[in-house]
Structures are given as structure tokens and as C-alpha cells.
Amino acid sequence: MAKVVCVLYDDPVDGQPTSYARDDLPTIERYPDGQTLPTPEAIDFVPGTLLGDVSGELGLRNYLESQGHTLVVTSDKDGPDSEFERELVDADVVISQPFWPAYLTAERIAKAPNLKLALTAGIGSDHVDLQAAIDRGITVAEITYCNSISVAEHVMMSILVLVRNFVPSHQWAVDGGWNIADCVTRSYDLEGMHVGTVAAGRIGLGVLRRLKPFGTHLHYTDRHRLPAEVETELDLTWHETPEDMFGECDVVTLNCPLHPETENMINDETLKLFKRGAYLVNTARGKLCDRDAVVRALESGQLAGYAGDVWFPQPAPKDHPWREMPHNGMTPHISGTSLSAQTRYAAGTREVLECFFEGRPIRDEYLVVDGGRLAGVGAHSYSAGNATTGSEEAAKFKVG
Known part of the structure; x- marks a missing residue:
């Protein structure tokens, strides 16, 4: 039997919700490219409920314990004395979130000689040293799409928040003001602007499709160029490198x-x-940006x-510094x-675990590393190597 260590974020400060703002979720059967949603044999949770925190447990406990496996769930993940570090030494599976x-x-x-599967409940597996996983023959998977x-x-929300100067304007309203001139001195229309995405995969293309009705001029750069019919449909301008695109946008x-x-x-x-x-x-990864360079660029204009x-x-x-830098629209x-999304990635996590424990192939589109090499979505999107350097800084910050 296996030991599964699952690292999830903390519960709400007032505890798990007893009711929710909505009673149900819209029914979605396929993603825009035709890929089916996760298809586990069963789920043990109510769709639309909080699953990604410690108490939510991704809805996995009943399933795993019924199969004789051990599930450890924690939010304590950083530093040598963390619960994650202690439990990792004999873990067979590690589940984490971006x-x-x-x-x-x-x-x-x-330190984890038994580790066979590193599974991301979500998308983006850069918190795993992919080269080390390749060298060890560990399977790395994520719930693509x-x-x-x-x-x-x-x-889309972030673009509009910035361009229309929403956050400061909202704050004037909260503070009891009616300072229209202060609000609009940094407010513009998105219409007519040139907007470019670095990468036009599932997320980037989704952004481009949503931008089209706003009357914007659309640009993209990607190491995999989109089909000509998509470029024509969205009137896209392709740039060979990000550097070629930046000055146009x-x-x-x-x-x-x-x-x-x-x-x-x-x-x-x-x-x-x-x-x-x-x-x-930037909703991709913080480490795509030099932290202090972004601050300097905002301060200089x-x-x-x-x-x-x-x-x-x-x-x-x-x-x-991103918490307090000028003109930011940051969220956790x-x-x-x-x-x-939690409903989908919890179901996808269950699907991958069912395949793993039953010896069935994991969907190719979910695989990042398999058989000692980049595989599936990993071969399309990643380069072998390590982007975890510097993560030890997280140990300096303890919530609460």
C-alpha cells in the first residue's frame, strides 16, 4: 500500500464554509480544443465546494483509505522542520498545487527513495526539479486544461483593472469620496490598444479569443506557431521572439x-x-520576472x-516589494x-491516482515527465532542468 502526501493551502480564517454563494456550477463537458474533462471512476465531493484547502483534501480521503493507502494532508511545507519534509521520506506519491x-x-x-509520482493538482509543474525527476525515473503529471x-x-480582469485604474477608483468609493478627477487621471480605454501574449497555448489563446471583441490589435510569440487559420480568424501578428514583440504592445x-x-x-x-x-x-509564474526590475520600472514610469x-x-x-509597489493589481x-476549477482539478487528481494505482496509462496530455524523459504536455511546454532554486526563501515566511 502507498503513502500519499498532499500539500494544500490553509483553510479559511473562519473555517470551512457551511454554505456557498451559488448552488451549482455550469455544466461543461469538453474544453475548447475538444479534450474531455477529467473522467475518474467516481468522486467523493460536491462540485463547487472548497476542495483545495487542508480540510477539503481534494475529496481524496475516502477513496484512498478504502484502497488501503495512507493519506497525509498538510499546509506546512517549507523548511527542514516542516511536516512535509518529515513525511516525504517514505512517501510514494506527492500531490501539490501551484x-x-x-x-x-x-x-x-x-531524501524520498520511495517517491514514484509527483502530481500537480492544477497546471504548472515548475515547483518540481524536472531534471532530478528525470534522473530518478519519477513520473511528474499535472491536470492539463x-x-x-x-x-x-x-x-482579462487584470488587464481591465490596470487600464481602467479600477483599484484606486474603488478605494475612493470605499473611503466615501467622489474624486472623479483623481480616478480618471490614469484611466484609459482598452479599445484600439495593441496587446501581446508571450505564449499562445491553452491560456494564451484563451486570452486572445477573449480580447478580440474589445477591438484590440492582437500579437503573440510562441515557439510553436499557431495554425494559419487561427491567425487569420483572430487577425494575429506573430513575432519570432518576445523581444521583437515587446515594443509593439x-x-x-x-x-x-x-x-x-x-x-x-x-x-x-x-x-x-x-x-x-x-x-x-503575469498570471504564469512570478519567477518569469526579475522582482526588483519590475518595481524599478513602475517607479520610473x-x-x-x-x-x-x-x-x-x-x-x-x-x-x-510587489505588495506595496505603485500601480499594482496583485492578488494571492x-x-x-x-x-x-477546483472541481475539475480534484476530479483530475483522482483520475490520475486511479490510473497510477491500477497500472493503467495516465493520459498523455497529463504527463510532464515519464520513463526518464519529458513526455506528453511536458515535451511540448517544458525544458529539462531546475527552476526551484531560491525556494528556500519561502521558509522565512510563515502564515499566521
């Missing part, structure tokens, strides 16, 4: 995976290529605004963990 990542560094992998549209919606949104080739792709030098007063939205929900490390230290990492 929103509250259990960083599986090479050092931690070396489960929350891609959730993130694309968050990108009023808004840039980052929707690419984090791996050694993309780490710190936004830095002092690349920011010089941006239009003065451009907006930058090179960037008019920065929004997103990804930080490095996660959770972000209380003194992280929530874009891909809406209650709608």
Missing part, C-alpha cells in the same frame, strides 16, 4: 511555463524594449501598471483555483 507549492528540489527528491480558462478570465501578458530558459525573461534590459507606459500582466497573482516564492514573504495566487 498556488501553495511544495518545492520538490533535487535535495528533497534525494483543468483551469486554463479560469486563468484566462483572470488575465501597450499591454503584455505572460502565459508561458517557467523553466530555465524563461526564468527572469522580464528584466531591466528587456523592460527597456517596452513602450513607456505599457502594462504587464516605464511600466504604467503590473498585475497578476503569481509570486516567488509562494507564499510571498510579508515584505515582498487565485486565478486557477476558483471553485469551478
Whole structure:
């Protein structure tokens, strides 16, 4: 029997909800590209409820314990004295989330001789040292597409929040003011702007499709060029490199995976290529950006605004400069963990575990590393290597 260690974010401060704002979820059977939603043999949770926190347990306990497996769930993930570090030594499976990542560094992998599967409840497996997983023959999987549209919606919200100067305007209303002039001195229309995405995969293409009705000029760069018919349909301008695109855009949104080739792709030098007063939205990974370079660009006016929900490390230290930098629209990492998305990634996690324990193949689109090599979505999206360096900084920040 296996030991499964599941690292999830903390419960709400007032405890698990006893009721929810809505009674049900819309019915979705397929993703936009035709891929089916997760198809586990069964689920032990109510769709639309909070599953991604410690008490939610991704709805896995009844299933795993009925099969004789052991489930350990914790939010204590950082540092050598964390519960995760203690439980990892004899774990067969580790489940983590991008929103509250259990960083599986090479050092931690070396301490886990039984580890066979590192599973991301969501999308994005950069919190795993992929090269170390390849070298050890560990399977790495994620629930591809489960929350891609959730993130694309968050990108759209973030763009509008920045361009229309929503956060300060809302604050004037909360504070009892009617300061229209103060509100509109940084407010513009999105219509007519040039908007570009770095990467046009499931999330990036979802953003482009949602931007089209706003009357924007659309740009993209990706190492996999889109089909000509899609470029024509959306009137897209393709750029061979991000650097070629940056200077053309009023808004840039980052929707690419984090791996050694993309780490710190936004830095002092690349920011010089941006239009003065451009907006930058990042819901991909915080480590795509040089943290302090973003702050400097906002303070100088090179960037008019920065929004997103990804930080490095996660959770972000209380003194992280992105919390207080000017003209920001930051949130905790929530874009891909809406209650709608949780239903899908919890079901997908159950599907992968069923396949793993029953010796059936895991869906190719869920695989990142398998058989000692990049596989499935991993071969398309990632480069072998390690992007976990520096994650030990998370140990300095304890919630509560």
C-alpha cells in the first residue's frame, strides 16, 4: 500500500464554509480544443465546494483509505522542520498545487527513495526539479486544461483593472469620496490598444479569443506557431521572439511555463524594449520576472501598471516589494483555483491516482515527465532542468 502526501493551502480564517454563494456550477463537458474533462471512476465531493484547502483534501480521503493507502494532508511545507519534509521520506506519491507549492528540489527528491509520482493538482509543474525527476525515473503529471480558462478570465480582469485604474477608483468609493478627477487621471480605454501574449497555448489563446471583441490589435510569440487559420480568424501578428514583440504592445501578458530558459525573461534590459507606459500582466509564474526590475520600472514610469497573482516564492514573504509597489493589481495566487476549477482539478487528481494505482496509462496530455524523459504536455511546454532554486526563501515566511 502507498503513502500519499498532499500539500494544500490553509483553510479559511473562519473555517470551512457551511454554505456557498451559488448552488451549482455550469455544466461543461469538453474544453475548447475538444479534450474531455477529467473522467475518474467516481468522486467523493460536491462540485463547487472548497476542495483545495487542508480540510477539503481534494475529496481524496475516502477513496484512498478504502484502497488501503495512507493519506497525509498538510499546509506546512517549507523548511527542514516542516511536516512535509518529515513525511516525504517514505512517501510514494506527492500531490501539490501551484498556488501553495511544495518545492520538490533535487535535495528533497534525494531524501524520498520511495517517491514514484509527483502530481500537480492544477497546471504548472515548475515547483518540481524536472531534471532530478528525470534522473530518478519519477513520473511528474499535472491536470492539463483543468483551469486554463479560469486563468484566462483572470488575465482579462487584470488587464481591465490596470487600464481602467479600477483599484484606486474603488478605494475612493470605499473611503466615501467622489474624486472623479483623481480616478480618471490614469484611466484609459482598452479599445484600439495593441496587446501581446508571450505564449499562445491553452491560456494564451484563451486570452486572445477573449480580447478580440474589445477591438484590440492582437500579437503573440510562441515557439510553436499557431495554425494559419487561427491567425487569420483572430487577425494575429506573430513575432519570432518576445523581444521583437515587446515594443509593439501597450499591454503584455505572460502565459508561458517557467523553466530555465524563461526564468527572469522580464528584466531591466528587456523592460527597456517596452513602450513607456505599457502594462504587464503575469498570471504564469512570478519567477518569469526579475522582482526588483519590475518595481524599478513602475517607479520610473516605464511600466504604467503590473498585475497578476503569481509570486516567488509562494507564499510571498510579508515584505515582498510587489505588495506595496505603485500601480499594482496583485492578488494571492487565485486565478486557477476558483471553485469551478477546483472541481475539475480534484476530479483530475483522482483520475490520475486511479490510473497510477491500477497500472493503467495516465493520459498523455497529463504527463510532464515519464520513463526518464519529458513526455506528453511536458515535451511540448517544458525544458529539462531546475527552476526551484531560491525556494528556500519561502521558509522565512510563515502564515499566521
